Amino acid sequence: MTTASRLLDADEIKRVVTRIAHEILERNKGAGNVALVGIAARGDDLARRLAAEIARIEGVRVPVGVLDITFYRDDIGLRAEAPEVHETRVDFDITGKVVVLVDDVLFSGRTIRAAMDALMDFGRPAAIRLAVLVDRGHRELPIRADFVGKNVPTRQDEDVRVTLLETDGEDAVFVDEHQETHR
Amino acid sequence: MKRHLLSIDDVTGEDIVRILDTAESFREVGTRVIKKVPALRGRTVVNLFYENSTRTRISFELAAKRLSADVINFTTSGTSVAKGESLKDTALTLQAMGADAVVIRHSSSGAPQALTRWIHGSVLNAGDGTHEHPTQALLDLYTIREKLGRFEGVRVAIVGDVLHSRVARSLSFALAKVGAEVTLVGPPTLIPPDAPRWGVNVSYDIDAVLPKLDVCYLLRVQRERQRQQYFPTVREYAQLFGLTRERVGLLPDDALIMHPGPMNRGVEIDSDVADLPRALMEEQVTNGIAVRMSLLYLLLGGGGEEASADA
Numbered sequence: 001m002t003t004a005s006r007l008l009d010a011d012e013i014k015r016v017v018t019r020i021a022h023e024i025l026e027r028n029k030g031a032g033n034v035a036l037v038g039i040a041a042r043g044d045d046l047a048r049r050l051a052a053e054i055a056r057i058e059g060v061r062v063p064v065g066v067l068d069i070t071f072y073r074d075d076i077g078l079r080a081e082a083p084e085v086h087e088t089r090v091d092f093d094i095t096g097k098v099v100v101l102v103d104d105v106l107f108s109g110r111t112i113r114a115a116m117d118a119l120m121d122f123g124r125p126a127a128i129r130l131a132v133l134v135d136r137g138h139r140e141l142p143i144r145a146d147f148v149g150k151n152v153p154t155r156q157d158e159d160v161r162v163t164l165l166e167t168d169g170e171d172a173v174f175v176d177e178h179q180e181t182h183r
Numbered sequence: 184m185k186r187h188l189l190s191i192d193d194v195t196g197e198d199i200v201r202i203l204d205t206a207e208s209f210r211e212v213g214t215r216v217i218k219k220v221p222a223l224r225g226r227t228v229v230n231l232f233y234e235n236s237t238r239t240r241i242s243f244e245l246a247a248k249r250l251s252a253d254v255i256n257f258t259t260s261g262t263s264v265a266k267g268e269s270l271k272d273t274a275l276t277l278q279a280m281g282a283d284a285v286v287i288r289h290s291s292s293g294a295p296q297a298l299t300r301w302i303h304g305s306v307l308n309a310g311d312g313t314h315e316h317p318t319q320a321l322l323d324l325y326t327i328r329e330k331l332g333r334f335e336g337v338r339v340a341i342v343g344d345v346l347h348s349r350v351a352r353s354l355s356f357a358l359a360k361v362g363a364e365v366t367l368v369g370p371p372t373l374i375p376p377d378a379p380r381w382g383v384n385v386s387y388d389i390d391a392v393l394p395k396l397d398v399c400y401l402l403r404v405q406r407e408r409q410r411q412q413y414f415p416t417v418r419e420y421a422q423l424f425g426l427t428r429e430r431v432g433l434l435p436d437d438a439l440i441m442h443p444g445p446m447n448r449g450v451e452i453d454s455d456v457a458d459l460p461r462a463l464m465e466e467q468v469t470n471g472i473a474v475r476m477s478l479l480y481l482l483l484g485g486g487g488e489e490a491s492a493d494a
Contacts (some may be wrong), residue, residue: 068208071220071250071480081184082484085208121217 003178007152007160010171014135016149017046020131021053023147028098031060033126039115040068040086043103043115045166046133050102065090067101072114088118095123100147104162106132109143134173136160184481187306189295190315191356199361203325205478206470212249213473222452224479225249226283230256231273231298232309233289238444239319242468243286247477252283252483262425270294274301283483287311313347318478320353322471324361325465327398329470330439334361340392342368342424343402343451344413346375346416351402354412355381369424372413389424391431397493401426401442401451417450426452431459439463 008016028034031054038047040115052066063107068086074085101115116128131147152175154160159176163169185193186199212220226246240256247254257277268276270289277285284305286297292312299320310316324334331337339358345351345367348445358365365383367374376474376490378385386392393399404420414420421427428438440452440462448454456462 038475070208071212071222074223075482076222077226077486082481085205088208088211090304120357121220123216 002178004174004176006172007144007175008173009131009151010165011171013171013173016133017049017107018053018107020147020149021050021057023131024050024131025054027129027146029167031058031062033096033098035065035092035094035099035125037067037099037100037115038102039088040066040088040170042111042164042167043067043101043107043161045164046104046131047100047102048166050100050131055113057106063097065094066093067115067118069111069114072096072112072118073128080149087171093123094119094125094127098129099125100129100131102131104133104164106130106139106143106145106148107138107160109131109139109141112143113141119183134160185487186482186486187295187299187308188317188478188482189299189306191317191320191353191360194321194360195318196360199321199324199357200354201285202468202477202481203328204472205481206325206473207477209249209473209480210269210470212476219249219434221249221251223247223252223283223483226250226252226483227281227286228252228254228286228479229282230254230258230309231277231287232257233283233287233294234260234310235319236310238468239288242471243307243309243318243475246420246472246479249472249481250476252479255280262333270297271301274298278302280303307478307482310349312349313352314349315356316349317353317357319350320357320473321478322474323354323400323441323443324357325470325474326441326467327363327439329466330463331397332356334363335362337397338395339363339398340366340368340386340389340399341398341402342389342395342426344373344405345369345378345402346373346413347405348402352381354400355383359383364412366392367436370414370420377488390430393430394435396434396438398439398441399426399434401418401440401446403443403445404447404450406447406450422453425450426456428453428456431456437461441467444468463465 003140036047036051038044047064055061066089068088070083129146132145133149135148135151161174165170165171244254285302286309288309288312292314294311295306311453325418339353355365359382368386368389442464
């Protein structure tokens with residue numbers, strides 16, 4: 001049996017996105033050299049929202065890309081089925097840009113490692129930053145986020161589930177707690 | 184997905200969609216400056232070619248290399264095979280060397296099937312005798328879907344030496360699986376007698392078929408078979424079944440022209456027809472790399488221990 005508790009609702013997610021947009025602008029002293037790359041799925045939705053906020057605040061349209069990290073995963077061949085692949089579209093040159101990677105949940109850090117490797121194959125960014133909606137801890141690699149929506153202490157066996165309007169029809173973050181753990 | 188790809192029978196309609204969708208992502212990789220991803224790093228893919236086929240071998244080689252796999256090309260001239268080694272012993276050798284996948288082209292139908300008895304990894308059929316050539320069929324499906332956006336009700340004619348063509352067999356079966364309408368066209372001597380059981384139509388009159396097509400797929404005239412008198416002369420074949428400039432006029436304006444290569448210009452296709460924008464031979468080649476990447480990825484990227492750990 002699983003019980004879900006709501007961590008963030010639609011209004012809170014909206015305020016978080018606005019705050020992170022401000023933080024990105026503050027840290028970079030404007031939107032000049034910034035590009036946003038969202039990690040599929042849902043990181044790309046968040047990246048587009050951040051870009052819209054930056055456009056509203058600063059009047060600058062920053063380039064937005066979407067990155068699928070499947071081909072860079074470290075567990076290919078360890079699973080029963082090959083991981084499902086999503087779209088990748090980075091149709092601007094990232095060389096010399098400050099690329100902000102955007103993802104919904106930061107957990108082990110393995111996805112971010114794969115995303116950095118993937119990004120390096122597209123060019124040589126001036127810097128890579130990381131923005132996440134939720135940081136739930138339990139890192140397995142030396143990676144930390146530069147912009148965090150909400151820090152949430154979790155147990156390893158809990159699931160943090162982000163739903164977004166664009167993909168799932170609702171803006172929310174849930175923590176799913178499994179009553180019967182199988183480990 | 185099954186572990187091997189020996190014939191179109193090994194994939195379901197659902198698998199085909201997954202293979203083509205995954206190939207789309209690999210098409211994107213092919214547009215990058217660095218056309219390589221680390222997905223199959225450390226895996227070994229062997230190209231075992233008992234028949235000459237530079238195009239197919241290069242396509243598989245490039246596909247494996249763009250996935251960061253190590254590639255060994257095992258061709259038969261000047262090797263242990265020329266010294267009389269049997270298929271079994273070659274297979275056992277490759278198995279002992281740790282091949283994760285073997286891509287085999289062989290003049291005998293069923294050789295890839297036999298290989299699966301001795302190889303623990305995946306076997307991919309790159310053409311066996313007059314049996315099947317499933318990766319060619321899948322890259323053709325990719326090309327059709329990319330241009331037309333659908334399969335349901337798409338009308339395809341496969342024209343030429345269907346009897347000896349493994350491409351025609353695989354393509355017919357694959358198109359039937361995804362809901363396209365196939366008509367086999369050629370002289371009666373080159374249409375297999377059991378064709379009606381494939382779920383396809385048969386016609387001996389290309390001019391009657393052309394006006395109703397979305398895709399005109401031409402097979403290579405295998406001149407080496409000419410000695411066996413399947414048709415009187417190559418010239419006569421060209422007149423009766425070749426896609427000439429005049430016959431292109433019978434095709435609907437937006438109908439596509441495809442050919443698995445290598446072409447005989449002036450025989451099954453007129454030279455200037457082969458150069459029309461709607462003749463898709465170059466697209467077929469480009470898509471072939473992406474589709475073969477997709478197949479290698481899907482066949483080698485699964486099969487691990489953690490079957491249910493992360494659903």
